[in-house]
Amino acid sequence: EAGVAQSPRYKIIEKRQSVAFWCNPISGHATLYWYQQILGQGPKLLIQFQNNGVVDDSQLPKDRFSAERLKGVDSTLKIQPAKLEDSAVYLCASSSPGEGPLEAFFGQGTRLTVV
Amino acid sequence: SQQGEEDPQALSIQEGENATMNCSYKTSINNLQWYRQNSGRGLVHLILIRSNEREKHSGRLRVTLDTSKKSSSLLITASRAADTASYFCATAISGGYNKLIFGAGTRLAVHP
Numbered sequence: 425e426a427g428v429a430q431s432p433r434y435k436i437i438e439k440r441q442s443v444a445f446w447c448n449p450i451s452g453h454a455t456l457y458w459y460q461q462i463l464g465q466g467p468k469l470l471i472q473f474q475n476n477g478v479v480d481d482s483q484l485p486k487d488r489f490s491a492e493r494l495k496g497v498d499s500t501l502k503i504q505p506a507k508l509e510d511s512a513v514y515l516c517a518s519s520s521p522g523e524g525p526l527e528a529f530f531g532q533g534t535r536l537t538v539v
Numbered sequence: 540s541q542q543g544e545e546d547p548q549a550l551s552i553q554e555g556e557n558a559t560m561n562c563s564y565k566t567s568i569n570n571l572q573w574y575r576q577n578s579g580r581g582l583v584h585l586i587l588i589r590s591n592e593r594e595k596h597s598g599r600l601r602v603t604l605d606t607s608k609k610s611s612s613l614l615i616t617a618s619r620a621a622d623t624a625s626y627f628c629a630t631a632i633s634g635g636y637n638k639l640i641f642g643a644g645t646r647l648a649v650h651p
Binding site: 428455457459465466467468469472474479480515517519521526527528529530531532533535 | 572574579580581582583584587627629636637638639640641642643644
């Protein structure tokens with residue numbers, strides 16, 4: 425079974441530039457998560473999709489972050505404009521819906537450095 | 540906001556010793572999961588315990604859950620240097636759409 429694919433693995437941009445991350449979840453997984461993980465901290469949930477609909481984006485800084493999941497499959501997360509504090513690893517995960525979320529499968533993440 | 544809080548933040552032990560990590564959470568859950576993260580890598584699921592379960596085993600891992608105290612513990616027995624990693628608890632929040640919220644993690648170092 426192929427895992428969750430993310431690209432790029434690394435990205436360095438200057439503040440105020442824009443950046444986009446891509447995620448392809450495991451085939452058949454309806455739930456897709458984007459997390460932000462700052463160095464030394466736990467993953468923070470930014471947005472959760474169920475199929476192609478957003479079910480939670482309460483922690484997403486909507487003035488600069490946006491995400492979409494077209495056709496309920498792959499997803500993109502965009503930051504525009506980036507700030508220094510956005511430097512973090514952006515993790516995508518997917519899971520099958522069930523009684524409470526079941527195991528989430530994570531991609532390797534995209535390490536973003538904003539300079 | 541973080542739902543779970545792990546304790547201790549960091550743990551350093553010798554190979555062969557047992558490692559115990561604790562997690563406390565705030566709201567009702569459907570299940571609680573533990574994940575492992577090696578430096579610079581993605582998270583890997585270790586074990587899931589449902590809210591109606593009290594204890595679960597998987598190889599050298601033992602997880603307990605006390606819903607009355609809103610706490611869980613992860614025990615790794617006979618630790619190995621390869622167990623060196625960060626360990627996170629994640630709570631699946633009751634109601635809504637299966638929100639999965641992570642704690643701050645415990646950084647475990649196992650010395651040969």
